[in-house]
Amino acid sequence: MAAGGPDPRDDGDGGGALRAALSGLTTRGRSFLAAGVAAVVCAYVLGQADLLRVGLLLAALPLVCVVVLVRTRHRVAGTRRLAPSRVPAGAEARVHLRMENVSRLPTGLLMLQDRVPYVLGPRPRFVLDRMEPGGRREVSYRVRSDLRGRYPLGPLQLRLSDPFGMCELTRSFSAYDTLVVVPRTEPLPPVRLAGGAPGYGEGRQRSPALAGDDDVIPRGYRHGDDLRRVHWRSTARHGELMVRREEQPQRPQCTVLLDTRRTAYRGAGPDSAFEWAVSGAASALVHMLERGYSVRLLTDEGNALPGAAAGGLAGSAHESAESASLMLDALAVIDHSDGTGLSRAYDMLRDGDGLLIAFFGDLDEERAAEVARIRRRSAGAVAFVLDGADWETDGVPASGAREAFERRLRLLRESGWTAVPVGRGAGLADHWRRAGQAGAADGPAAVGTTGFSGGWS
Template identity: 75%
Template sequence: MAAARPVAMDGGDAKGGARAALGGLTTRGRSFLAAGLAAAACAYVLGQSDLLRVGLLLAVLPLVCVMVLYRTRYRVTGTRRLSPSRVPAGSEARVHLRMDNISRLPTGLLMLQDRVPYVLGPRPRFVLDRVEPGGRREVSYRVRSDLRGHYPLGPLQLRLSDPFGMCELTRSFSTYDTLVVIPHTEPLPPVRLAGETSGYGEGRQRSLALAGEDDVIPRGYRHGDDLRRVHWRSTARYGELMVRREEQPQRARCTVLLDTRLTAYRGTGPDSAFEWAVSGAASALVHMLERGFAVRLLTDTGDAVPGEGEGGFAGSSQATADAAGLLLDTLAVVGHSDGGGLSRAYDVLRGGGEGLLIAFLGDLDEEQTGVVARMRQRSGGAVAFVLDGAAWVNGESPQSREEAAGRLRRLREAGWTVVPVEPGAQLSALWRLAGPQGAPAGSKGFSGGWS
């Protein structure tokens, strides 16, 4: 929510205010002024006093309106509130505007206008009746975007008009808000992916399980600790009661790789292959966080998410929502990269530890297929959702079916669980194919669809 500082609806300095007020003459006001001057000139030439009085009336009326607005002295404040401030693509958000008159004078007729990007819809305009001193007016409008991104809302503009519509005075607030449109996410079924460990931390090294008696790291006694865990040797050394630390299992980790190469996708818009890949990566990240994994988002450029720890974002009851918000905010603005390869992502994976790898890939040539195949050696399990960009645009792949099938078969031979993605496919349905029971079905679908 953003609260704008008070805006004075007055003329400001004498010269600048008068010039701004005269510049605020509407078409009607300019027409009246021009007609009055023309009538006065004709009355002077023809010697018609009645025509002169009419001309003076026509010319003086817009000038009086300008003077009235110029002499106006009142102050208003504006507040904008987004509900919610982060919405999935294709969903609506409501913007609430509130105007407060903090001066001692009532306002005249006001027109309130908020600036919004064209992708969110038409620019909203509201007409506010007379606002009494200390009074307020509240209005709202809806915005919606099928394209993810960060969209600025504001600043607010107030337009003051006289009752005759001869002159308008416009003032703008300085603050604005940002609407974050995140990728659409799907709820995924609780399927154990191929290569995933069977339980939280199971099958992994434990930091203290293999430690000997001399390697025990004790800590101070806390109320409620089991006395059977007291380490007497350390107690005698430190002079206070010390206990053995509990065995700490290592958190299961997952890396979600998003291929953003411009050469890997074709087409644009909310129904394009790239947008499907971004939405799929967002769904996978949220799903793995909810399952308690420490997740990490990785793109072909090798960049990390701001605020991401060394092992990724850790999912817990308190931090899951915040971590998911940071990841979705990053995906809201991710775009195509100019790079042509996945070597930077491979270097990051080569320097990290083992864990589950979930990749959303676009078109792969022979070289990039080899790079992806080597990534499998640095992970405990690997699942690849492969999109054929040309098929999403033309309905058919320009590559020969034998070459496409051979490259995907090469990934499967390297240990990847490969799931081809057809245009318009639902990730929740493909997610089941990535499990141990669905992997053969995924292979069958691959053979029947692309070979």
């Protein structure tokens, strides 16, 4: 929501306002002024008094219009409302503008213009009829972008003109709004991935109550504790009343790793390989949050993107929606990194750090070896690997490139990854289902090059 109330009469001091108004003379006003000056000069040379009066009238008319427009106390308030303020790429948002005349005088014809980036569409312009004192006018327009990002809307510009069209004044409101275009997310099938926590997505949660009696961590008795929770073995050992701790549900952990290396992707635009990887990471984190996981979003540079609690992991279940929004906002502006390796991401992972879902660009031999080492830090790992050569051209890659790509996939599978190859035009839902089938078969090698959608067969 943006609001403002510029006074078209004010532009610093009075002299500054007058100079600004003179610079706003239209072609008609400048023509009248030039004709008047020429008539006055000719009247002086020829000694024609009547021509002098005509020249003075022509020259005075635009100047009088300037003074009247500057001295008129027009005060117009404007507000802007976005509905909604965050949209996925390719979706539309509507911008509502509301103008109100808060002065005691009616306005003339108003020309309204809102500044928008060119990627959102043409700059909207509106002509508003005369507004009575206290009157309101509402207009709206639509914006749409296929490219994710944060786009400023505004400031709103208002153009005033006199009844004769001799002068125009432009004033800008100070406030602006921001439209956030997040990556597209694709609904994913509810499959179980290799290393995923059993039971999640089915309304069940793990709890310390499932632990044996020896695994209970007691605490001292507090006034008001239920005596049925007294742990007698610990009470005998410590010589004071000890009670079992409250059962705290434990959420499984999932890390979504996004490879942003500039050297790993080719091409640009909404249909490029990098945009597919960003959209895939967004879809994965939203899906895992909906299944009850605590999700952390990492990049190849080891940055934990915002949207999580301490340590980069989303908190309790009621925080999942907020966490998803924050991480999607971060993905809306994420760009390529200048790094060449994945060692920083390896340092951010901890041993047994739950499920790891990674989206990699093109991997060479050295990077594939680093990815194989990353696998040791997770309980289960699924990798969606994009082949740069296939995304760059529409044809079939050369046999040498195909063999090299298959060799790197084989290395990842041998190290324990469920490696899924991704080709041009691939849909994440199908590849997600294949990854789940491989997890159910308890064998990462179950996903082979036959699952390469849009690539080789």
